[in-house]
Amino acid sequence: MNLRTKFSQLAFSFLLLSSLRGMGQDSVRNITLKEAIDLGVRNSKQLKAARARIDQATAALTEAKQKKLPDFKVSGSYLRVTQPNIDLKIKINTNGGSGGGSGNNNIKVDQAAYGIANLSLPLYSGLRIQYGIRSAEFLEKAATMDADNNKEAVILNIIGAFSNLYKANANLRLIREDLEQSRSRDSDFSNLEKNGLLARNDELKAALQTSTIELNLVDAESNFRVAGVNMNLLLGLPEHVQLVPDSNSLSQPGPINAIEDYEQLAIRSRNDVQAQAFRRKASAVGIQEAKSDYYPSLALTGGYIAADIPNLITITNAVTYGVGVSYSLSSLWKTNAKVDQAKARLAEVEANEEYLDDQVKLEINQAYEQYISATKKMEVSRLAIEQATENYKITKNKYDNNLVTVTDLLDANVSLLQSRINLELARADAIVAYNTLLGKAGVLTNSLDTTK
Numbered sequence: 001m002n003l004r005t006k007f008s009q010l011a012f013s014f015l016l017l018s019s020l021r022g023m024g025q026d027s028v029r030n031i032t033l034k035e036a037i038d039l040g041v042r043n044s045k046q047l048k049a050a051r052a053r054i055d056q057a058t059a060a061l062t063e064a065k066q067k068k069l070p071d072f073k074v075s076g077s078y079l080r081v082t083q084p085n086i087d088l089k090i091k092i093n094t095n096g097g098s099g100g101g102s103g104n105n106n107i108k109v110d111q112a113a114y115g116i117a118n119l120s121l122p123l124y125s126g127l128r129i130q131y132g133i134r135s136a137e138f139l140e141k142a143a144t145m146d147a148d149n150n151k152e153a154v155i156l157n158i159i160g161a162f163s164n165l166y167k168a169n170a171n172l173r174l175i176r177e178d179l180e181q182s183r184s185r186d187s188d189f190s191n192l193e194k195n196g197l198l199a200r201n202d203e204l205k206a207a208l209q210t211s212t213i214e215l216n217l218v219d220a221e222s223n224f225r226v227a228g229v230n231m232n233l234l235l236g237l238p239e240h241v242q243l244v245p246d247s248n249s250l251s252q253p254g255p256i257n258a259i260e261d262y263e264q265l266a267i268r269s270r271n272d273v274q275a276q277a278f279r280r281k282a283s284a285v286g287i288q289e290a291k292s293d294y295y296p297s298l299a300l301t302g303g304y305i306a307a308d309i310p311n312l313i314t315i316t317n318a319v320t321y322g323v324g325v326s327y328s329l330s331s332l333w334k335t336n337a338k339v340d341q342a343k344a345r346l347a348e349v350e351a352n353e354e355y356l357d358d359q360v361k362l363e364i365n366q367a368y369e370q371y372i373s374a375t376k377k378m379e380v381s382r383l384a385i386e387q388a389t390e391n392y393k394i395t396k397n398k399y400d401n402n403l404v405t406v407t408d409l410l411d412a413n414v415s416l417l418q419s420r421i422n423l424e425l426a427r428a429d430a431i432v433a434y435n436t437l438l439g440k441a442g443v444l445t446n447s448l449d450t451t452k
Contacts, residue, residue: 053147077113083110156444
């Protein structure tokens with residue numbers, strides 16, 4: 001085996017190892033829009049936080065319901081006592097009988113122990129407990145609506161990121177195709193120039209355009225990598241995974257309804273609108289909850305008392321039961337401030353609800369106009385491709401017959417490339433605009449039929 005053969009084998013082995021290493025670091029994965037949405041929803045950190053807020057609201061509701069349950073308290077103490085002065089109203093004699101003798105001075109008390117168990121069941125507290133439960137129920141529903149609203153926002157974000165990745169990939173693909181054609185043209189022009197059939201200046205013009213395309217390719221590759229990293233982070237995938245968007249999953253949307261239909265649909269279906277309505281109900285209940293401080297509290301009570309004071313007294317089996325009433329007179333002048341605060345919170349929620357209604361209408365109009373604009377751009381771009389293609393054919397034919405210059409031919413090629421890129425951009429923008437319109441109307445999740 002000669003030296004050249006050994007060197008060739010070593011070089012081939014090195015290239016093979018490098019390729020395998022590169023494949024391990026930058027694995028390629030084709031992905032559809034639905035797969036991206038499913039992955040993004042499953043791994044979204046924003047949705048994990050939303051689910052935690054639902055758990056908090058559920059726990060708050062459980063806490064409110066538990067206030068209906070009885071309170072049971074147990075307490076006890078063991079105390080060391082200094083020399084107390086004891087004056088028993090029941091006199092005892094030193095012979096162990098109870099009579100008229102007085103032996104109080106002979107009693108020595110230096111310790112005491114007692115234990116108390118108390119059970120209290122609330123019967124009436126101005127309906128404070130019932131109002132608290134209702135308020136917590138409304139807030140739990142609001143938290144659930146917020147989570148659903150966050151889910152639609154996450155889905156829209158994923159669709160936007162998928163669209164950006166598709167546009168970056170399409171731009172990269174078209175520039176590479178154009179660069180291949182440009183390099184082929186440079187090769188032909190170089191042969192023509194060597195044979196004296198083409199001016200040196202025209203060859204340089206074509207080579208300059210090739211250099212420009214190569215610079216555009218560098219930017220396109222960088223944009224594609226950044227879009228890929230952004231997509232991987234959204235989906236919870238490793239950064240080095242190279243995602244290739246499936247163009248077939250970007251199906252073109254059908255006709256849309258009148259803008260008034262989407263406005264009415266948003267009022268009925270948007271999760272943030274429903275969440276705000278639940279908050280308004282909770283704030284209204286909060287006023288009644290604050291007013292409950294005007295009323296007394298009534299509870300059924302029971303308990304057990306045991307005490308032991310050596311040399312003096314021992315108490316066992318002391319069971320108590322009855323009804324307890326408590327009322328704070330200060331509530332007559334302190335509760336007004338609480339009620340005013342609750343009314344102010346309700347007024348704030350109502351104002352936010354009106355503001356949200358205006359925002360919904362504005363967002364619907366913006367999304368509607370963006371979709372109309374995107375569809376018109378698609379129509380114009382398709383027509384522009386037909387025109388640019390025909391223009392390039394005519395210009396190429398004229399150039400072959402020495403009727404136009406190389407500059408005209410290169411300009412026609414640039415126009416064709418730009419019109420093809422514009423169509424891909426408009427196509428992706430139309431998908432985003434359509435889904436944004438559905439999202440602003442509150443029906444995006446249902447239209448995609450994603451797993452909740």
